[in-house]
Amino acid sequence: xxxxxxxxxxxxxxxxxxxxxxxxxxxxxxxxxxxxxxxxxxxxxxxxxxxxxxxxxxxxxxxxxxxxxxxxxxxxxxxxxxxxxxxxxxxxxxxxxxxxxxxxxxxxxxxxxxxxxxxxxxxxxxxxxxxxxxxxxxxxxxxxxxxxxxxxxxxxxxxxxxxxxxxxxxxxxxxxxxxxxxxxxxxxxxxxxxxxxxxxxxxxxxxxxxxxxxxxxxxxxxxxxxxxxxxxxxxxxxxxxxxxxxxxxxxxxxxxxxxxxxxxxxxxxxxxxxxxxxxxxxxxxxxxxxxxxxxxxxxxxxxxxxxxxxxxxxxxxxxxxxxxxxxxxxxxxxxxxxxxxxxxxxxxxxxxxxxxxxx
Amino acid sequence: xxxxxxxxxxxxxxxxxxxxxxxxxxxxxxxxxxxxxxxxxxxxxxxxxxxxxxxxxxxxxxxxxxxxxxxxxxxxxxxxxxxxxxxxxxxxxxxxxxxxxxxxxxxxxxxxxxxxxxxxxxxxxxxxxxxxxxxxxxxxxxxxxxxxxxxxxxxxxxxxxxxxxxxxxxxxxxxxxxxxxxxxxxxxxxxxxxxxxxxxxxxxxxxxxxxxxxxxxxxxxxxxxxxxxxxxxxxxxxxxxxxxxxxxxxxxxxxxxxxxxxxxxxxxxxxxxxxxxxxxxxxxxxxxxxxxxxxxxxxxxxxxxxxxxxxxxxxxxxxxxxxxxxxxxx
Numbered sequence: 001x002x003x004x005x006x007x008x009x010x011x012x013x014x015x016x017x018x019x020x021x022x023x024x025x026x027x028x029x030x031x032x033x034x035x036x037x038x039x040x041x042x043x044x045x046x047x048x049x050x051x052x053x054x055x056x057x058x059x060x061x062x063x064x065x066x067x068x069x070x071x072x073x074x075x076x077x078x079x080x081x082x083x084x085x086x087x088x089x090x091x092x093x094x095x096x097x098x099x100x101x102x103x104x105x106x107x108x109x110x111x112x113x114x115x116x117x118x119x120x121x122x123x124x125x126x127x128x129x130x131x132x133x134x135x136x137x138x139x140x141x142x143x144x145x146x147x148x149x150x151x152x153x154x155x156x157x158x159x160x161x162x163x164x165x166x167x168x169x170x171x172x173x174x175x176x177x178x179x180x181x182x183x184x185x186x187x188x189x190x191x192x193x194x195x196x197x198x199x200x201x202x203x204x205x206x207x208x209x210x211x212x213x214x215x216x217x218x219x220x221x222x223x224x225x226x227x228x229x230x231x232x233x234x235x236x237x238x239x240x241x242x243x244x245x246x247x248x249x250x251x252x253x254x255x256x257x258x259x260x261x262x263x264x265x266x267x268x269x270x271x272x273x274x275x276x277x278x279x280x281x282x283x284x285x286x287x288x289x290x291x292x293x294x295x296x297x298x299x300x301x302x303x304x305x306x307x308x309x310x311x312x313x314x315x316x317x318x319x320x321x322x323x324x325x326x327x328x329x330x331x332x333x334x335x336x337x338x339x340x341x342x343x344x345x346x347x348x349x350x351x352x353x354x355x356x357x358x359x
Numbered sequence: 360x361x362x363x364x365x366x367x368x369x370x371x372x373x374x375x376x377x378x379x380x381x382x383x384x385x386x387x388x389x390x391x392x393x394x395x396x397x398x399x400x401x402x403x404x405x406x407x408x409x410x411x412x413x414x415x416x417x418x419x420x421x422x423x424x425x426x427x428x429x430x431x432x433x434x435x436x437x438x439x440x441x442x443x444x445x446x447x448x449x450x451x452x453x454x455x456x457x458x459x460x461x462x463x464x465x466x467x468x469x470x471x472x473x474x475x476x477x478x479x480x481x482x483x484x485x486x487x488x489x490x491x492x493x494x495x496x497x498x499x500x501x502x503x504x505x506x507x508x509x510x511x512x513x514x515x516x517x518x519x520x521x522x523x524x525x526x527x528x529x530x531x532x533x534x535x536x537x538x539x540x541x542x543x544x545x546x547x548x549x550x551x552x553x554x555x556x557x558x559x560x561x562x563x564x565x566x567x568x569x570x571x572x573x574x575x576x577x578x579x580x581x582x583x584x585x586x587x588x589x590x591x592x593x594x595x596x597x598x599x600x601x602x603x604x605x606x607x608x609x610x611x612x613x614x615x616x617x618x619x620x621x622x623x624x625x626x627x628x629x630x631x632x633x634x635x636x637x638x639x640x641x642x643x644x645x646x647x648x649x650x651x652x653x654x655x656x657x658x659x660x661x662x663x664x665x666x667x668x669x670x671x672x673x674x675x676x677x678x679x680x681x682x683x684x685x686x687x688x689x
Contacts, residue, residue, distance in 0.1 A: 006445050022484070029484040032492055036479075039524075040495065040556075045405050046520045049510040061517040061533065156646055169401035180395025181388070192402065194361055195410060197613045201640065202664040203413035205420055205647055205657040209427060210413075230405020237362050261394050290502050291619050297648050309504045316508055323512055330505035341500040345493060349564060355362055356565030357572065 014247040051327035058323040070128035083126040091171040140326035159288035169231035173241035219302035242276035279351025420657035440658040454642040462615040477566035480508035499560025516542040569603040
């Protein structure tokens with residue numbers, strides 16, 4: 001009896017030690033992940049915080065971390081900077097009224113009637129007094145300066161027009177590869193996948209010469225839109241994988257009912273494939289939102305047609321010292337993609353996994 | 360099956376009998392083939408117009424001295440563009456060197472980070488996995504241009520938070536004599552790699568999916584044999600996820616060969632600092648679009664294609680020896 005109890009004690013002791021070890025491991029790993037995530041996302045936080053600062057603060061290394069402004073004080077109708085002034089009685093926050101090389105004159109904002117205070121020392125060595133202040137105005141200012149409404153309109157039109165084109169073409173192609181046998185099917189499929197590793201540069205020069213010189217489409221969106229109306233390898237692959245999982249019986253039933261191939265595809269297959277179609281549409285939307293090289297070369301000289309990417313880049317070149325406005329514009333440009341991602345992440349993540357992992 | 364293993368199974372040129380069989384179809388087969396080709400015709404037409412034809416024309420362009428502003432003066436010069444590019448133009452090899460040097464630094468860091476983050480996010484000890492997964496993926500959704508603009512300020516030696524963060528650990532980072540990420544030729548590739556780390560979300564995700572697919576029996580067996588965590592990682596996990604590592608490797612190499620946007624947005628392709636950011640694609644852009652030198656641009660593009668093809672073939676050929684595909688006997 002006593003022996004058995006001893007054994008039980010040993011067991012629970014072992015169990016307790018195991019649980020404690022697990023708990024410790026959980027805490028350590030979660031904490032480590034938290035620190036790593038903090039460092040990884042730090043630039044994002046920096047971007048948001050700095051976009052709410054004044055230009056002066058964003059360029060001042062000794063300024064506070066959070067959005068603030070240097071305090072000033074109105075004295076006899078004029079505006080003076082408030083500085084931190086060290087004296088024998090401690091540090092005072094005084095407004096600098098008259099600057100001098102060796103000695104300056106101050107006024108105490110708390111007691112301006114006391115008049116001018118003389119202080120000996122170099123005022124240039126004094127730090128300003130900061131008070132928290134958030135510059136929400138940077139956002140409307142960035143929005144207007146960059147003419148974001150115009151950029152957004154251009155980007156959205158481009159994204160949606162090409163999205164419809166590429167999704168329709170890709171799903172037809174994917175259905176062809178998923179369900180039909182035809183000569184050289186494997187070879188053609190290999191070629192299709194091969195286009196993924198083909199550098200676009202190798203087709204770019206003649207395509208550019210053709211669009212711009214022969215057709216005169218330089219500065220328009222046509223050379224960017226038309227090539228995307230024919231489907232692309234990633235989308236075809238993803239949709240084909242999805243179509244392969246749809247049971248053939250459903251199509252056979254539709255065909256017995258007298259539906260033709262196209263009817264079957266449109267009314268049986270496509271409704272079944274909504275998740276995959278959504279994923280492909282999202283991929284394309286993000287691609288279009290990010291597309292830079294094409295617009296850069298084809299829209300050169302037509303600034304009114306710029307998408308967000310090229311507009312932001314030009315803005316950065318013209319206003320490079322206005323850090324707070326550039327960051328505000330950058331944040332504005334990421335709101336829509338991030339919002340869509342957070343709302344649709346499940347479908348989106350599934351799509352990425354299908355193209356990349358053995359399943 | 361992922362894309363590239365599909366490719367592997369479809370490998371092999373069509374045999375003569377296949378070609379003959381293609382012309383001897385029964386009526387029903389013929390009807391099916393007709394529908395199949397009809398359905399894939401959008402891609403097939405696009406491929407012919409926007410891939411096949413331009414590639415051939417591009418090769419022809421490379422035999423001409425042809426400036427876009429004066430198309431009537433184009434003249435056939437044989438292989439002169441090619442010999443100029445390979446033997447007389449130092450920029451070709453310099454920009455290739457820059458591209459490869461950056462790839463050799465950036466590629467391992469990016470791939471190892473993606474793998475290790477996936478291992479972390481797959482850990483049974485991590486609390487709040489789903490939130491972590493979403494948040495680690497989020498930077499990949501930040502549009503690249505916005506990411507570059509933010510990073511270029513975060514990396515500022517005086518006011519950027521990265522140096523201020525490093526300063527906290529006791530290393531002198533802030534200031535003129537500190538870490539000048541975007542101005543120092545020795546740091547520039549690391550700085551560019553940081554920006555690239557904000558785009559590894561897809562790689563993390565497919566690594567993660569692959570880790571979740573490793574059969575738990577393998578870990579149990581290894582554990583019984585006395586293998587510790589590190590040993591299991593090395594001998595079980597890594598071999599099982601080699602297909603994903605391979606997939607990421609091929610896509611990364613192809614992407615890095617065309618590295619363009621980051622140096623373009625940061626300094627309009629000036630090569631600053633000290634020519635360290637003169638990437639091959641930047642040089643191609645200047646020749647083809649700034650100088651409108653279509654003949655020479657096409658030559659540079661074809662050379663890039665050849666190099667990319669050679670690397671891809673090399674990777675696929677060596678992949679047979681280190682990529683593990685379940686269900687295959689070796």
